[in-house]
Amino acid sequence: MKQENHQICDYEGSDYQETFWDSGERDYEDQVEEIALKRLLPADGSLMLEIGAGAGRNTPRYENFSQIVLLDYSLTQVQKAKQKLGESPRYIYVAGDVYNLPFVEGLFDAATMIRVIHHLVDPHKALTNIRAVLRSKAIFILEYANKHNLKAMLRYLLGKQKWNPYSAESVELVELNFNFHPRTIKKWLNSADFKLDRTLTVSHFRIGALKKIFPTGLLVWLDQFAQLTGNWWQLTPSVFTRNIAVGETPPPEKDRFFRCPVCKKDLDDPGQTILVCSHCQSKWAVRDGIYDFRQAID
Numbered sequence: 001m002k003q004e005n006h007q008i009c010d011y012e013g014s015d016y017q018e019t020f021w022d023s024g025e026r027d028y029e030d031q032v033e034e035i036a037l038k039r040l041l042p043a044d045g046s047l048m049l050e051i052g053a054g055a056g057r058n059t060p061r062y063e064n065f066s067q068i069v070l071l072d073y074s075l076t077q078v079q080k081a082k083q084k085l086g087e088s089p090r091y092i093y094v095a096g097d098v099y100n101l102p103f104v105e106g107l108f109d110a111a112t113m114i115r116v117i118h119h120l121v122d123p124h125k126a127l128t129n130i131r132a133v134l135r136s137k138a139i140f141i142l143e144y145a146n147k148h149n150l151k152a153m154l155r156y157l158l159g160k161q162k163w164n165p166y167s168a169e170s171v172e173l174v175e176l177n178f179n180f181h182p183r184t185i186k187k188w189l190n191s192a193d194f195k196l197d198r199t200l201t202v203s204h205f206r207i208g209a210l211k212k213i214f215p216t217g218l219l220v221w222l223d224q225f226a227q228l229t230g231n232w233w234q235l236t237p238s239v240f241t242r243n244i245a246v247g248e249t250p251p252p253e254k255d256r257f258f259r260c261p262v263c264k265k266d267l268d269d270p271g272q273t274i275l276v277c278s279h280c281q282s283k284w285a286v287r288d289g290i291y292d293f294r295q296a297i298d
């Protein structure tokens with residue numbers, strides 16, 4: 001038995017949070033994403049799964065949830081998130097893979113995956129796995145990079161870009177960086193047992209020249225209104241969707257939380273420094289308050 005193996009865009013050791021977000025250059029994107037998340041998040045909830053949480057940029061935005069599991073494949077990103085948010089029963093830190101989620105089925109009330117699906121070679125598989133760990137009627141907020149955006153259309157028209165922004169297939173712009181067609185995302189969500197409930201288009205003004213000329217506050221102010229057209233058309237580089245988990249998922253047995261990513265059986269007692277699967281004997285480390293499910297230890 002072994003874990004599913006896919007190529008992963010690994011952020012291990014990356015200074016993504018510092019250079020991309022903390023430098024202030026993406027303040028506009030950060031603020032419009034915050035508005036979109038506020039609009040899509042449920043009013044409250046108990047247990048939220050944040051997939052590809054990175055350094056926890058969005059985590060404080062899930063304030064209405066009692067407990068949040070931050071999962072990311074990169075251990076250093078999870079460590080940064082822990083440094084930022086601190087040790088608290090409110091947060092559970094997990095280094096793990098969306099293709100091999102280490103949780104029992106039907107566990108979470110909600111999940112988010114923001115700026116992650118564009119790194120996945122098998123998005124449909126990931127969506128199916130996410131659905132499995134959500135309870136029936138749970139909310140799943142998914143952000144994706146949209147190939148059907150105005151800039152790509154214009155470049156295609158002028159012959160500056162070979163790939164077709166109107167066609168359904170995904171485009172890999174650079175290695176492990178994909179853009180998707182809204183139609184395709186909808187099809188995948190549907191076949192993974194999600195019902196698309198609401199769409200917001202985000203970052204209408206993500207154009208270098210506009211960001212230089214106009215104050216960020218003005219662009220954010222305009223974007224908040226433009227977002228509301230998302231159910232009708234999607235022409236922005238980033239799209240936020242709220243989805244509802246359809247179909248029946250029985251609730252997990254009481255006190256069950258983690259499951260072995262190798263044999264998929266429930267794990268006992270998450271309060272140890274090493275978790276041992278009583279079925280396949282795989283061992284999983286818990287170091288410095290972070291559960292590490294990427295690779296079993298000897």
Ligand SMILES: C[S@@+](CC[C@H](N)C(=O)[O-])C[C@H]1O[C@@H](n2cnc3c(N)ncnc32)[C@H](O)[C@@H]1O
Nearest residue numbers: 011052053054057072073074097098114115116
């Ligand atoms: C662009 S960052 C986004 C971080 C955060 N969601 C945000 O918006 O600030 C993408 C994150 O996805 C994580 N990631 C990529 N592939 C993954 C996988 N297969 N399983 C879990 N996390 C993954 C990366 O390690 C990285 O931290």
